[in-house]
Amino acid sequence: MFKLFYSPGSCALASHIALEEAGAPYKTIRIDFNTGEQRSTDFLAINPKGRVPALVTERGILSETPAILLFIAQSFPKAGLAPLDDPFATAQLQAFNNYLCSTVHVAHAHGGRGSRWADEEASFADMKRKVPKTVRACFELIESEMFIGPWVLGETYSLCDPYLYTIASWLQRDSVDVTTLPKTHSLMRRIEARPAVRKVLADHFE
Amino acid sequence: MFKLFYSPGSCALASHIALEEAGAPYKTIRIDFNTGEQRSTDFLAINPKGRVPALVTERGILSETPAILLFIAQSFPKAGLAPLDDPFATAQLQAFNNYLCSTVHVAHAHGGRGSRWADEEASFADMKRKVPKTVRACFELIESEMFIGPWVLGETYSLCDPYLYTIASWLQRDSVDVTTLPKTHSLMRRIEARPAVRKVLADHFE
Numbered sequence: 001m002f003k004l005f006y007s008p009g010s011c012a013l014a015s016h017i018a019l020e021e022a023g024a025p026y027k028t029i030r031i032d033f034n035t036g037e038q039r040s041t042d043f044l045a046i047n048p049k050g051r052v053p054a055l056v057t058e059r060g061i062l063s064e065t066p067a068i069l070l071f072i073a074q075s076f077p078k079a080g081l082a083p084l085d086d087p088f089a090t091a092q093l094q095a096f097n098n099y100l101c102s103t104v105h106v107a108h109a110h111g112g113r114g115s116r117w118a119d120e121e122a123s124f125a126d127m128k129r130k131v132p133k134t135v136r137a138c139f140e141l142i143e144s145e146m147f148i149g150p151w152v153l154g155e156t157y158s159l160c161d162p163y164l165y166t167i168a169s170w171l172q173r174d175s176v177d178v179t180t181l182p183k184t185h186s187l188m189r190r191i192e193a194r195p196a197v198r199k200v201l202a203d204h205f206e
Numbered sequence: 207m208f209k210l211f212y213s214p215g216s217c218a219l220a221s222h223i224a225l226e227e228a229g230a231p232y233k234t235i236r237i238d239f240n241t242g243e244q245r246s247t248d249f250l251a252i253n254p255k256g257r258v259p260a261l262v263t264e265r266g267i268l269s270e271t272p273a274i275l276l277f278i279a280q281s282f283p284k285a286g287l288a289p290l291d292d293p294f295a296t297a298q299l300q301a302f303n304n305y306l307c308s309t310v311h312v313a314h315a316h317g318g319r320g321s322r323w324a325d326e327e328a329s330f331a332d333m334k335r336k337v338p339k340t341v342r343a344c345f346e347l348i349e350s351e352m353f354i355g356p357w358v359l360g361e362t363y364s365l366c367d368p369y370l371y372t373i374a375s376w377l378q379r380d381s382v383d384v385t386t387l388p389k390t391h392s393l394m395r396r397i398e399a400r401p402a403v404r405k406v407l408a409d410h411f412e
Contacts, residue, residue, distance in 0.1 A: 048351040049305070059294040064308070066272070067300035074293035087280035088265040094273035094300075099255070102270070102308040110323045117316045118336055123329040130324055145254040 002026040003056035005046060007033045008204040009169065011105060012053035015068045016203070017162035020196040022076035028203065066097040069159040081159050093153060096146055096160045104142075104167050107134040108174055132175040139171070139181050147183045150190070165191045208232040209262035211252060213239045214410040215375065217311060218259035221274045222409070223368035226402040228282035234409065272303040275365040287365050299359060302352055302366045310348075310373050313340040314380055338381040345377070345387050353389045356396070371397045 004019060006012035006028055019026045031037045031052055038050045047054035047063050055062045055071070062068050070090075073082035083089035109116070111131040114124035142164070146152070152160035168188055171178045178185045191197050210225060212218035212234055225232045237243045237258055244256045253260035253269050261268045261277070268274050276296075279288035289295035315322070317337040320330035348370070352358070358366035374394055377384045384391045397403050 048347060049309075057294065060298070062294075062297050062301055064301040064304035066304050067297045070300060071293055071297035074296075087277055088263065088268075090280075091268050091273045091277035092266070094276060095268055095270040098270035098272050098304070098307060101304060102312065103255075106308065106312050107323070117313070117323070117340065118329065118332040120328070120332045122326070123324065123332040126324040126326045126329040134323065141254060 004028045005031055005052050005054040007031050007052050010052050011065055011166055014065055014163040014166040015053040016200045017197055018069050018072045020200050022072050022079040024076055066101055073159055093158055093160055097163050100163050100167055104138040107138055108170050135174045136176045143183045149183055210234045211237055211258050211260040213237050213258050216258050217271055217372055220271055220369040220372040221259040222406045223403055224275050224278045226406050228278050228285040230282055272307055299364055299366055303369050306369050306373055310344040313344055314376050341380045342382045349389045355389055
């Protein structure tokens with residue numbers, strides 16, 4: 001039985017969807033970012049980084065979305081969430097998910113988490129002003145260069161899709177109109193039609 | 207024959223070391239960041255992100271260090287660069303490398319690349335002032351919580367080591383004294399003693 005520590009609507013949503021779609025035995029434990037629970041002693045003992053997701057397994061605790069996602073796919077290969085028998089295709093999947101974590105998520109984070117990288121209120125405001133431009137540039141690059149369609153990697157749904165969905169669900173907050181990003185917009189609607197995703201979203205948002 | 211696009215001393219160093227240690231057939235192509243070659247039409251056709259590393263393979267082009275590193279390990283399994291037969295151990299390796307790309311490299315980048323996330327000179331200066339603190343915090347967390355020793359994952363050298371080495375090689379520029387980080391300091395000296403690494407460093411710095 002896995003335990004997934006998550007916060008509603010955070011990037012942990014991607015791992016949550018993957019667990020559900022893999023048919024993994026798991027339960028979830030909600031961390032309340034509004035009260036700073038991610039910085040509590042109890043949670044830092046789970047993930048010293050003070051971040052979600054954290055996945056508790058029989059072997060130990062994993063963090064970092066791309067690593068957790070690939071671990072879920074490898075643990076439940078019948079779910080077909082990654083092209084595990086093809087190292088090059090797996091690397092393409094990992095490259096996409098790494099772009100999401102190291103560039104797209106980071107661009108978004110400058111809207112509300114400027115204090116990670118600066119100290120002055122004026123800098124936070126400057127960063128926040130730039131978020132619509134930087135996040136849009138990321139998604140335009142994704143649509144023009146990386147997103148094959150109808151799913152990110154082509155005909156087959158993969159770990160890239162719930163992760164892109166998760167970050168795309170922040171676009172409204174980032175003042176980017178998703179209807180101007182046709183591939184992403186279409187992906188969001190198709191993902192939200194998946195029963196596993198509907199179940200997970202109900203846990204996050206209802 | 208692989209082709210690795212790199213810039214001297216950039217994060218592409220990690221992939222370069224891994225290719226050399228794997229015994230892979232490869233050649234390198236240097237991109238001159240001083241003249242902005244990474245934004246040239248020719249290079250954007252290789253990697254539309256305008257970043258290094260980019261690895262040209264027979265199947266296509268890969269980017270993003272953690273993805274490239276795992277692909278090299280999977281393509282040359284005899285080199286033993288990753289615990290490929292153990293999905294949990296591989297996930298731990300990937301989690302470490304993902305922390306490097308999404309948090310540590312990003313913390314460093316605020317020293318010289320503030321224009322990625324803000325527009326005002328005052329913001330760039332504010333970000334730059336904070337780099338020694340944020341980068342140090344990352345390395346202290348690595349030493350206290352992630353780095354088993356003597357190599358990152360314990361007794362066995364892995365893909366984590368050249369990647370940590372690469373980012374640690376920026377510590378002086380980030381005004382962090384590596385001699386105050388004993389595990390990292392020791393790792394740097396042991397990595398620099400490896401013949402394959404010496405050969406790669408000569409290409410970058412001589």
